[in-house]
Amino acid sequence: xxxxxxxxxxxxxxxxxxxxxxxxxxxPTDDIxxxxxxxxxxxxxxxxxxxxxxxGNGTITIKSxxxxxxxxxRVVMQKPDSIYLTVMGPFGIELAQILxxxxxxxxxxxxxxxxxxxxxxxxxxxxxxxxxxxxxDLIDAFVGAVNFSERLYKEPTSYLxxxxxxxxxxxxxxxxxxxxxxxxxxxxxxxxxxLTDSNNKTLFEGKYSSFKILEAVAVPYVIxxxxxxGRQYVKIEYRNASANKxxxxxDLQIPEDATRVQW
Numbered sequence: 001x002x003x004x005x006x007x008x009x010x011x012x013x014x015x016x017x018x019x020x021x022x023x024x025x026x027x028p029t030d031d032i033x034x035x036x037x038x039x040x041x042x043x044x045x046x047x048x049x050x051x052x053x054x055x056g057n058g059t060i061t062i063k064s065x066x067x068x069x070x071x072x073x074r075v076v077m078q079k080p081d082s083i084y085l086t087v088m089g090p091f092g093i094e095l096a097q098i099l100x101x102x103x104x105x106x107x108x109x110x111x112x113x114x115x116x117x118x119x120x121x122x123x124x125x126x127x128x129x130x131x132x133x134x135x136x137d138l139i140d141a142f143v144g145a146v147n148f149s150e151r152l153y154k155e156p157t158s159y160l161x162x163x164x165x166x167x168x169x170x171x172x173x174x175x176x177x178x179x180x181x182x183x184x185x186x187x188x189x190x191x192x193x194x195l196t197d198s199n200n201k202t203l204f205e206g207k208y209s210s211f212k213i214l215e216a217v218a219v220p221y222v223i224x225x226x227x228x229x230g231r232q233y234v235k236i237e238y239r240n241a242s243a244n245k246x247x248x249x250x251d252l253q254i255p256e257d258a259t260r261v262q263w
Contacts, residue, residue, distance in 0.1 A: 102135060
């Protein structure tokens with residue numbers, strides 16, 4: 001009987017301890033230095049610049065008024081200005097290869113064995129990727145990075161630590177647009193970037209999740225980007241990714257018998 005009572009008491013004690021630990025909030029800021037705004041922004045921008053090259057594969061979904069589709073892809077990027085993208089269909093069948101730099105683009109459509117090439121512009125980029133954003137922003141989007149270069153020497157309008165997150169807000173003194181950044185306090189991964197106008201209408205939003213550490217940088221494996229005014233939505237989900245590999249290279253292969261079209 002005594003043994004049974006002791007076992008019952010032990011089980012109850014373990015249950016209560018487990019319950020208390022599960023209900024009590026963790027303290028993620030213990031043993032973590034709380035950074036002032038200027039140091040935080042410097043670290044965030046340093047992390048963005050730390051990724052010099054990137055390679056990954058996964059799925060991409062694009063929704064817009066004239067396009068709605070998803071596909072498997074492999075992307076190779078070399079900063080500051082090169083993106084190589086292979087788009088695959090069912091059963092891993094290659095549909096297209098795309099190479100863009102600041103000066104030119106090459107778009108190879110596999111099924112028709114046709115390659116389109118010409119000078120790069122924002123209009124061409126929008127036509128190819130169905131996304132209305134400059135090349136630099138597109139590169140950051142594929143890595144799930146947020147550009148803080150324009151914030152390096154500006155004090156935020158508001159800065160606070162909310163439990164396990166930093167929240168920075170900048171209000172533009174000219175057009176009163178508001179940029180709000182939510183950052184994980186431990187890994188310094190940007191969880192959310194929200195840009196709104198003076199009427200609090202969303203102009204752009206980036207949501208980032210499923211982080212993994214690459215080259216000491218928190219890189220999101222799930223990236224959701226929306227542009228409500230243009231009714232554009234992009235979701236990138238990585239299965240595998242790597243950064244700053246020494247042997248990374250862009251390998252665009254076009255058959256000799258491909259039809260070439262200058263655009």
